[in-house]
Amino acid sequence: MKRQSLLATLSAVTVMTLGGVGYAAHRRSKSRNPYYTGPVTENFDGLQFHGVDQPPDKALGDMLRWKREKSGIPWPASFPSPFTDTPPERVDGMRISFIGHASYLFQVARRNILVDPVFAPRASPFSMAGPKRVNPPGIAFDDLPPIDVVLITHNHYDHLDGPTVSRLWQAHQPLIVAPLGNDTILRSFDDTMHVETRDWGQSIDLGGGLVVHMTPANHWSARGLNDKRMALWCSYVLTSPSGIHYHSGDTGLGDGGIFRQARDRFGPPRLATLPIGAYEPRWFMKAQHMNPADAVIAAKLLGADQMLGHHWGTFRLTDEGIEQPAEALLAACEAEGIDPARFVPLRPGQVWSA
Template sequence: MPGSDNEPIPTRLRRRQLGALLAALPWLGGCTGGGALHAGPVSDHFDGQRFFNPGGAGPRSLLELARWRLGGQREDWPDAYPSPFPPDRPPPRVAGRALRVSFVGHASFLLQGAGLNILTDPVWSERASPFSFVGPRRANPPGIAFDDLPPIDAVLVSHGHYDHLDVETLARLWRRDRPRIVAPLGHDATIRAHDPSIAVTTADWRDAVPLGPGVEAVLEQVHHWTARGIGDRNRALWCGFVLRGLGDGVFFAGDTGFDEGRPFRRVAERHGPLGLALLPIGAYEPRWFMEPQHMNPAEAVEGFRLLGARQALGYHWGTFRLTDEGVARPAEDLAGALAASGLEPARFLAARPGQVLESATRG
């Protein structure tokens, strides 16, 4: 029978290689047709058809993807990687300038402050994939049960890869709370194709979107790319977000390569020292493939230094198996990078689902 131990070894190897390739396609945007289609004027990062990283690298080709997935060496992951923190049960609201941050998992955070409840890249689905039967599967449950979420006022979506833009979760949030959903240019098409009733605010780099009294989200340029299928690569934009008026300011980087530090220098120049940086530290091996799109922990530490932020939380690790490094290696490499840099380890934590950070403001 197919997949049994009686299969010839070459057949089993081919089957495993094909499975590995299919498992990588969803988050890399090479699996299905259709997706976001943006039309607008030419700019310094849009050629009239596709967006690009000014002065930077584009996404890897499908041939390079195949080379990685069929020939790479993956470190083992356990079936489950439970968090040491119990599931969080957040309060309904956090008033004033205090900030409460709860880590849900992967790139999903609940940010509470100024009376607002804000989610970043919310994913409550079991897989980061367009399919229910293949693709990266959760190694731990969300750090907040969906039913324990307080009323959500705003949702920030950084780009369209399946581990960041989860249309099922967005639809659940929309049906329940009618939050303001903010995304870079083009992603309204993807979200509304799933549910035409959902209202989406799209914006360009450097645009500011008000979220509530005294709080706005500013879309910032980072070095990445996006796709939902083979034919829509970079037909929509990607971004990080600076949240002004929330605590002492928060930078959520979404996904980004280090890009010689330029994303972090830009944010520091435009916004000054911020209270909190949320930075990705995982999905970085092999470096020949991942370097343009995902930082490793040493680069994240250098980005934190360039930002001049007071505190950082590392995410994008330990929940979905996307790349070749082992489940715990991002946290281990982060500890080594902090030691080499001389930074106090408590200033940059590798977040685990259910973990909560509460901070007061400078003034």
């Protein structure tokens, strides 16, 4: 009984962090969405959001099976990056700086945009439990340039760090952009925040020829045990004088349709920032997290010129070893005849510019 209780506790931490893959029953008696009350649409049924081919939710038994198998490769307590960055105040072209995990600073068209900024020591709702970062942010918070925009892809704790966004709001007063329902979560940390929410297919003009477009992702959302898929998740496309930039939040490859559609609508991107980690075991993670081979396929479907890989090497969320994503990405590029210099697995503080 004690072991079963421990496994259930670990599963709950995973749900609220990744957040796992949730529980199929999802406390179906829950009949009210605490975040969003908009009209029924093709991706919102009045209670939950869903994709075109939304996979069935995993059951609690699947979560417990994963935890019981204990097939993961241990991570080191520290994995320092050889890079650090102190960005310029503004750039005219395109400069991408990796903060760590899924957090970026995009500098383009003289705008400074943070994506999924997480500066917390843990990707978790708990201060003493959950995945702990093994390297510091590649940009120190106090070294950030003036921040104009914050983009949030979804509400999992490794992407939506409420205290960090609140701190950014107090320091920089940026425009905060998020998918439907996430404004309620963000304003729970600071009710003065200015949050603009959009649905898939909608856009916001940021000025200076820069427009951010919200596009679908094969993923889901949850902050706890009873709010599965009650806030929307997304990827983004930025169109600017410096070119097209496709940024995926967390996503599975699926049938590749979301990447084909992005290319059909916007054209081949100059740059694609794609996740390459948090993918093992595949039987559990495939629907919502790409592995490096999937990311290479996605890049080819997009027709991207340059790719940068993230979502690895900072927070241990799944079973693969800390350096496996980078090693597997190299093998996948070689198998597909792609120059590895075109798809770089970024370390915190590393910079790409054009």
